[in-house]
Amino acid sequence: xxxxxxxxxxxxxxxxxxxxxxxxxxxxxxxxxxxxxxxxxxxxxxxxxxxxxxxxxxxxxxxxxxxxxxxxxxxxxxxxxxxxxxxxxxxxxxxxxxxxxxxxxxxxxxxxxxxxxxxxxxxxxxxxxxxxxxxxxxxxxxxxxxxxxxxxxxxxxxxxxxxxxxxxxxxxxxxxxxxxxxxxxxxxxxxxxxxxxxxxxxxxxxxxxxxxxxxxxxxxxxxxxxxxxxxxxxxxxxxxxxxxxxxxxxxxxxxxxxxxxxxxxxxxxxxxxxxxxxxxxxxxxxxxxxxxxxxxxxxxxxxxxxxxxxxxxxxxxxxxxxxxxxxxxxxxxxxxxxxxxxxxxxxxxxxxxxxxxxxxxxxxxxxxxxxxxxxxxxxxxxxxxxxxxxxxxxxxxxxxxxxxxxxxx
Numbered sequence: 001x002x003x004x005x006x007x008x009x010x011x012x013x014x015x016x017x018x019x020x021x022x023x024x025x026x027x028x029x030x031x032x033x034x035x036x037x038x039x040x041x042x043x044x045x046x047x048x049x050x051x052x053x054x055x056x057x058x059x060x061x062x063x064x065x066x067x068x069x070x071x072x073x074x075x076x077x078x079x080x081x082x083x084x085x086x087x088x089x090x091x092x093x094x095x096x097x098x099x100x101x102x103x104x105x106x107x108x109x110x111x112x113x114x115x116x117x118x119x120x121x122x123x124x125x126x127x128x129x130x131x132x133x134x135x136x137x138x139x140x141x142x143x144x145x146x147x148x149x150x151x152x153x154x155x156x157x158x159x160x161x162x163x164x165x166x167x168x169x170x171x172x173x174x175x176x177x178x179x180x181x182x183x184x185x186x187x188x189x190x191x192x193x194x195x196x197x198x199x200x201x202x203x204x205x206x207x208x209x210x211x212x213x214x215x216x217x218x219x220x221x222x223x224x225x226x227x228x229x230x231x232x233x234x235x236x237x238x239x240x241x242x243x244x245x246x247x248x249x250x251x252x253x254x255x256x257x258x259x260x261x262x263x264x265x266x267x268x269x270x271x272x273x274x275x276x277x278x279x280x281x282x283x284x285x286x287x288x289x290x291x292x293x294x295x296x297x298x299x300x301x302x303x304x305x306x307x308x309x310x311x312x313x314x315x316x317x318x319x320x321x322x323x324x325x326x327x328x329x330x331x332x333x334x335x336x337x338x339x340x341x342x343x344x345x346x347x348x349x350x351x352x353x354x355x356x357x358x359x360x361x362x363x364x365x366x367x368x369x370x371x372x373x374x375x376x377x378x379x380x381x382x383x384x385x386x387x388x389x390x391x392x393x394x395x396x397x398x399x400x401x402x403x404x405x406x407x408x409x
Contacts, residue, residue: 018241029082342383
């Protein structure tokens, strides 16, 4: 069961003017499940994306990068689940491109105006014939209000769909932001989650989309980890349809720019945290806050060392306050001149360690009380400076092993 995460109410997801979504059953891997999604953009939309830093990246990631670089004006996205089209070599690229061609023909646009996305099992041929056969049904289903269906249609081992929406006043007009994401395992993004799509109807200068996408990813999807594995298919796409009535946002530092970014950051953060809350086998949502670093990168380095530790994660699952495991992870995080006598450790309101040793007032029953909670904050002080950063993770349970052992069966 996900940690304090429910399926979205479709009525809470605001349509984004200029974007329609269609969902169909293509039978990519399993019959009778939504596994093909198309997003159709009106002409004039601005699109940017950031993608996995895994050098063994999937074919659709490579094609997306190519199509965005060509700057023809993206008009459609096609997303399949059940098959990652990764580890498929030259044939995988042919499949990704043929899917773009098939959708482009039906929409009477150029193939370079289509972005393909795939998620699922690696090293299996993509059944393009099934995808192409289901495109008419997906197109016939296209509607502005289909965000909840799309969130369901991109799931793999997720147990609930993930979608959030906000509206904010920007430049004298109401602007809508709605997004979906998927992911539950193989999550340690070096940019984003396995798949995330965030759209707004705001009018924003197209050249701002790429830095905005990076900023949103860095503040959300680049702060989560479930198992320390970086997927071959990670993709995060930001869309601005330009349909709202706001004055054009031409600077992210302006008052309008800050208002828009804040609302988009909130949705992106909720989507990223939802992935951790629905982590494979997860029973606890854990915030790791590292303070007192010389810079934010150093703080993240320590936070990820703790978040990736199987010993730490299994201790959280067992509600076992074996908190020396956290101190050990801080020590091997890779900060060569770290002074252990400056380290402080808090578990929620419990002061566990001070000056690198056990706090005189710490009692194990206090640590166990916190460890039994479903949401926990670990706060680590390095005593080296004023920087701070945060990572979100989950525990590691028996079910994680079972889910991944049975994934292909």
